[in-house]
Amino acid sequence: DTGVSQDPRHKITKRGQNVTFRCDPISEHNRLYWYRQTLGQGPEFLTYFQNEAQLEKSRLLSDRFSAERPKGSFSTLEIQRTEQGDSAMYLCASSFPARQVFYGYTFGSGTRLTVV
Amino acid sequence: QKEVEQDPGPLSVPEGAIVSLNCTYSNSAFQYFMWYRQYSRKGPELLMYTYSSGNKEDGRFTAQVDKSSKYISLFIRDSQPSDSATYLCAMSAGIGSQGNLIFGKGTKLSVKP
Numbered sequence: 368d369t370g371v372s373q374d375p376r377h378k379i380t381k382r383g384q385n386v387t388f389r390c391d392p393i394s395e396h397n398r399l400y401w402y403r404q405t406l407g408q409g410p411e412f413l414t415y416f417q418n419e420a421q422l423e424k425s426r427l428l429s430d431r432f433s434a435e436r437p438k439g440s441f442s443t444l445e446i447q448r449t450e451q452g453d454s455a456m457y458l459c460a461s462s463f464p465a466r467q468v469f470y471g472y473t474f475g476s477g478t479r480l481t482v483v
Numbered sequence: 484q485k486e487v488e489q490d491p492g493p494l495s496v497p498e499g500a501i502v503s504l505n506c507t508y509s510n511s512a513f514q515y516f517m518w519y520r521q522y523s524r525k526g527p528e529l530l531m532y533t534y535s536s537g538n539k540e541d542g543r544f545t546a547q548v549d550k551s552s553k554y555i556s557l558f559i560r561d562s563q564p565s566d567s568a569t570y571l572c573a574m575s576a577g578i579g580s581q582g583n584l585i586f587g588k589g590t591k592l593s594v595k596p
Contacts, residue, residue, distance in 0.1 A: 400583070407588065407589075408588055409571050409573075409587050409588050409589050410527065410586050411586070412585070415583065423583070458527070471515070471517045471573070472584060473529070474519075474527045476524075476525055476526045
């Protein structure tokens with residue numbers, strides 16, 4: 368286990384189709400985050416999990432988006448009825464906050480979504 | 484006004500130059516400050532981490548935080564072509580529900596041989 372793994376690396380889909388991305392965090396990390404990054408912008412927060420509980424969702428996460436982390440390990444992000452505006456890099460990150468200390472996140476390489 | 488402001492550049496310097504990157508922010512609750520480096524088509528990787536105000540040095544990299552001015556900086560000494568990347572500042576108010584990182588837009592740096 369050498370880092371955060373995301374699959375697929377690149378997804379091209381037609382507008383209106385559903386897509387699902389997977390993230391495998393670092394095994395001892397109990398927090399998992401999803402971010403979205405568009406060209407020329409920094410990553411923007413979408414949602415995060417502590418273990419299997421989804422604790423926060425951004426207003427960017429419309430009802431077409433759903434994320435799960437069923438057993439507190441890997442997570443999936445699904446986008447239904449994709450739109451061209453969903454084209455972006457979807458980044459997953461994990462962290463293990465302990466003793467009130469925050470060490471930042473470890474990011475995966477991302478899934479680049481292109482909606483045509 | 485966005486919570487975190489960062490000049491997107493691009494910034495082009497010759498090899499060996501000292502590079503200065505910076506961000507300003509508006510949320511006084513931020514107390515954790517990070518710099519991430521992102522190569523093209525890759526995820527961000529943590530470069531420097533600072534808690535509250537002060538300086539931190541790691542090899543050729545120095546991070547500075549001035550909470551009174553809401554201003555953070557990253558200095559790169561003896562810059563190398565391999566430093567060419569986008570540098571993202573990120574900050575957080577802490578762990579728990581406020582632990583989410585807020586990123587700047589990123590500054591694209593090019594170091595010319």
